Amino acid sequence: MASTVIGAGITVEGDITTDEDVVVAGTVRGKLSAKEGITIEHGATVEADIVGGSLTIAGALTGNVTATERVDLQSGARVIGNVKASRVTIADGAQFKGNVDMDV
Amino acid sequence: MAGSISVIGRTTRVHGRVTGAVDLEVQGFVEGDIAVGGDVTVDVHGMVGAGVRGRRLVVRGAVKGDLVGEEAVSLEDGARVVGDVRAPRVTIAPGALVRGFVQTGEAVESPSRAARPQSAARPASPAPAKTMAAPPARAPAPTPVAAVPAPAAKPAVRQTEAMTAVGSVTANSLPRRPPPPVVPALKKAKGQVAKRKER
Amino acid sequence: MAQTRTTARDADGRDARIGSAARVRGRVHGDGNLIVEGHVEGQLAIRGDLTIADGASVTVEIIEAHAVTIAGALEGDVAATGAVRLGASARVRGNLRGAAISMEEGARYSGRLDCEFDLPPELGGASRGETRGRTPARR
Numbered sequence: 199m200a201s202t203v204i205g206a207g208i209t210v211e212g213d214i215t216t217d218e219d220v221v222v223a224g225t226v227r228g229k230l231s232a233k234e235g236i237t238i239e240h241g242a243t244v245e246a247d248i249v250g251g252s253l254t255i256a257g258a259l260t261g262n263v264t265a266t267e268r269v270d271l272q273s274g275a276r277v278i279g280n281v282k283a284s285r286v287t288i289a290d291g292a293q294f295k296g297n298v299d300m301d302v
Numbered sequence: 303m304a305g306s307i308s309v310i311g312r313t314t315r316v317h318g319r320v321t322g323a324v325d326l327e328v329q330g331f332v333e334g335d336i337a338v339g340g341d342v343t344v345d346v347h348g349m350v351g352a353g354v355r356g357r358r359l360v361v362r363g364a365v366k367g368d369l370v371g372e373e374a375v376s377l378e379d380g381a382r383v384v385g386d387v388r389a390p391r392v393t394i395a396p397g398a399l400v401r402g403f404v405q406t407g408e409a410v411e412s413p414s415r416a417a418r419p420q421s422a423a424r425p426a427s428p429a430p431a432k433t434m435a436a437p438p439a440r441a442p443a444p445t446p447v448a449a450v451p452a453p454a455a456k457p458a459v460r461q462t463e464a465m466t467a468v469g470s471v472t473a474n475s476l477p478r479r480p481p482p483p484v485v486p487a488l489k490k491a492k493g494q495v496a497k498r499k500e501r
Numbered sequence: 502m503a504q505t506r507t508t509a510r511d512a513d514g515r516d517a518r519i520g521s522a523a524r525v526r527g528r529v530h531g532d533g534n535l536i537v538e539g540h541v542e543g544q545l546a547i548r549g550d551l552t553i554a555d556g557a558s559v560t561v562e563i564i565e566a567h568a569v570t571i572a573g574a575l576e577g578d579v580a581a582t583g584a585v586r587l588g589a590s591a592r593v594r595g596n597l598r599g600a601a602i603s604m605e606e607g608a609r610y611s612g613r614l615d616c617e618f619d620l621p622p623e624l625g626g627a628s629r630g631e632t633r634g635r636t637p638a639r640r
Binding site for chain 2: 200201203204205206207208209210211212213214216217218219220224227228260
């Protein structure tokens with residue numbers, strides 16, 4: 199279903215913008231912005247601010263997270279940064295350090 | 303779920319470099335260099351504004367940059383390329399449009415891969431700058447390393463004089479293909495193709 | 502050995518041909534099609550289509566023709582008004598210009614290709630005449 203897949207061996211250094219879904223299993227350094235969903239898989243490394251509709255994070259992310267819908271941190275996620283979304287869930291086992299802003 | 307191939311989707315724009323040891327399919331827009339160890343496909347709607355390096359490159363879209371394939375580059379109908387193209391094997395289909403320097407037969411080192419084992423087995427090329435292609439299946443018998451190509455190559459000896467740059471056509475580099483037609487030293491007089499003395 | 506000047510004309514509609522045992526040093530020009538199976542050195546300018554057969558070799562400054570199909574060896578530039586096609590057995594060194602240029606896998610080639618076209622606007626649009634990389638000096 200995802201239209202853009204940054205696979206496990208790929209590294210993107212720069213800005214990514216898209217109207218579609220994005221799945222990141224590799225490495226992204228820069229900025230990531232999608233209109234739909236962003237999934238950061240377990241094993242992925244993201245050093246970027248990410249902006250999207252619905253964000254699912256199971257990997258390592260350093261950066262600010264902004265979602266128009268929801269942010270889900272799954273078990274295995276390691277997030278350092280601020281999260282801004284009207285709905286936020288942090289699963290058991292997820293590691294998180296930052297602010298959460300649900301006043302959207 | 304994310305398979306072995308990465309995809310830059312149709313509406314995705316990447317302003318930056320893409321590297322890695324995997325395969326990549328570009329359906330959207332990439333403004334920076336792409337240097338991967340796997341195959342790269344630029345789809346008909348894909349656009350790349352810088353160079354692309356990979357193992358096998360297949361281009362159906364637009365590229366403004368050099369295409370360097372470790373194994374092969376194939377430009378298909380719809381491709382628009384402004385840039386140089388270098389690979390041991392280059393295929394250009396009717397309908398592909400190119401503006402740039404094209405060189406076949408050059409062995410290119412992969413950016414994210416150590417020297418392949420085959421390179422070690424290959425008889426050392428006497429003129430490394432000439433880059434003899436090193437395709438995997440090499441039929442001819444191993445050749446001496448010396449500057450003179452193997453005698454078994456028959457007419458190949460004269461090739462080096464007349465057409466050195468045409469893929470360095472000597473016996474060593476020919477992949478499972480009969481030796482190319484001899485280009486007798488055209489500067490030579492009269493119909494005979496005499497052996498030339500070594501320089 | 503052919504004379505200094507050879508006119509390739511197909512008097513009765515057949516293609517003109519330079520046979521495999523022929524060696525031409527000089528200028529070859531004509532109206533019709535030409536098939537080169539031997540060796541030509543000098544100049545080649547024809548109105549029709551040119552075929553350089555497998556086993557043939559041509560060394561010229563430039564070939565002028567309509568469509569050019571190469572299965573043999575060519576050292577020289579090509580300025581074609583039609584399509585330029587390199588077969589798998591082609592060995593070509595020189596710059597090619599034509600309405601369309603194609604190259605089969607296995608062709609050996611070194612030189613510049615020059616097609617007229619525009620890149621999409623996102624990549625700079627009309628870049629006609631813009632060159633990247635080097636143009637090798639032949640010989």
